[in-house]
Amino acid sequence: MRPHLRVVAVALGAAVLGAAAGLWFGGPGPLLRTELGQRALHGAMSATAPTPPDGVPVAERGKAVPTVRAQRLDGAPLTLPGDFAGRPVLVNLWASWCGPCIEEMPELERFAQAQGANGVQVVGIALDEADAVRAFLQRVPVTYAIALDAPGPRDAGVQLGNTRGVLPYTALIDARGRLVKQKIGPFQPGEIDDWAAEAIQTTD
Template sequence: MGSNLRIVAVAFGAAVVGAAAGLWFGGPGPLLKTELGQRLLQDAATATAPAPPAGVRVAARGKPAPRVALQQLDGSTLTLPDDFAGRPLLVNVWASWCGPCIEEMPELDRFARSQGAKGVQVVGIALDEADAVQAFLKRVPVGYPIAIDAPGPRDAGVQLGNVRGVLPYTALIDAQGRLVKQKIGPFQPGEIDDWARH
């Protein structure tokens, strides 16, 4: 019994040392690409963020996402998650001036086009000026809906759990309207397909 406990303790110690060495030499990048790393990052961001303004509901993992009404580029209103009820929804918060956001947009577009009429619906929310977004989309067109919001403590990203306002930020909402996953940072090629399976 004592030797088994010793073996477990040594194995645990080796795992901790290995993880620490990986972070020391490789940085946090590999950890942040894992679901555990994203959960830890999100928990740390939430714990240290100031309280949201009065009346602003912030989504929590496993709970219903708040209803968010946004204007699209054509002036029509898009209401999340209501307008896509019954479908999983991947919401990507970005801006035209955000380099990592721009880099991941072709990957988001590829994923959106692969989903068909019943798969995951991709929606982009630009925390930006409408003119800047329209100019950007002429250069880098996408086939999924884009809505506009003003950045700040009440923006759609904050309501979807991005309390620190880091871009890009992606939230996955299941077909029942619950927030199931969050990602801070850009997707690498091929990463979305596995990430969006919940």
Template sequence: MRGATKVVLVALAAGALGVAASLLIGGPGPLLRTEPGQRLAQRLLQANAPPPPGGVAVAERGGQVPVFSVAALDGGQWVLPGDFAGRPLLVNVWASWCGPCIEEMPELDRYARAQAGAGTRVLGIALDDADAVRGFLERVPVSYPLAIDTPGNADAGVRLGNPRGVLPYSVLVSADGRVLKQRIGPFEHGEIEAWAQH
């Protein structure tokens, strides 16, 4: 028994050293591109996060997205998840001042165009000022719908499971409104299709 315990401890230590070496050599990017890395990052973000204000429900992986509304950039509002029921939805929380958000937007737009019709829909929610977003879109236009929310401890990102407000942040929601996946950080070219497999 003692020998087996020692082998397990050595294996765990070697694994931890491998992860540490990977982070030192390549930064967190390679780890964050894996599903286990994303789950670990999500747990770390939620650990000791300030609680949301009373009455604010927060989505969890596998659970239903709590009902909330966001202002559509072009007027009106959307209620999530109900207004998007019937097809999977990729929600991307971003801001016009966020460099990685800006870099991934052409990839999100490419994916949204490829999914048009019967595939996964894309919704961008900017935690930003509407005028700043409109100005940004004149330079970097996208075809998918956009919404605006006020940053804070009850914004759309928090409600979708991102209590620390790290951007960009994406959530894959099933056709019946459940959280399938959460992602911290930007998508690189060609990553969304594999990530959005459900």
């Protein structure tokens, strides 16, 4: 690439990333709540994300999710999407120190309660210390499944397509085990129902 073209490409990339960061840190505005805005934000962040280590599979939208393993709070293993075969799963990556993660938890709990045993299953994977998560859940209990994973370049979030490691991050896996939707940032009250329903309906 010629030197002046390389400068333009770098500047363009910086501008896109800057716009994405502005959307992120400025709060979930109207654009960020649209599918187009989410795709643009995800693309911009993925373009500058570090390459996952060799041997770490990363899910791609529209394709089967590679096996993701985490540990439930009681020590039992959790495997995605295998443990929920035949049912859609909404996987939310969070941490007890993440303010936006905490703000959206009542919305996730409301959605999980409304779905019941036969609807979209909700799983929270905390990239956090077990003691911190247990202490937090004593203050803010939820009924949906919670698992743990160590944050890093091989964590469950990376494997589910969040190579930039931004929290909160949500991935929707359909009943066939495919990644059908991704969201960077917290859900607003009432947003999650349409967000999940639209993706599930188009993949049935």
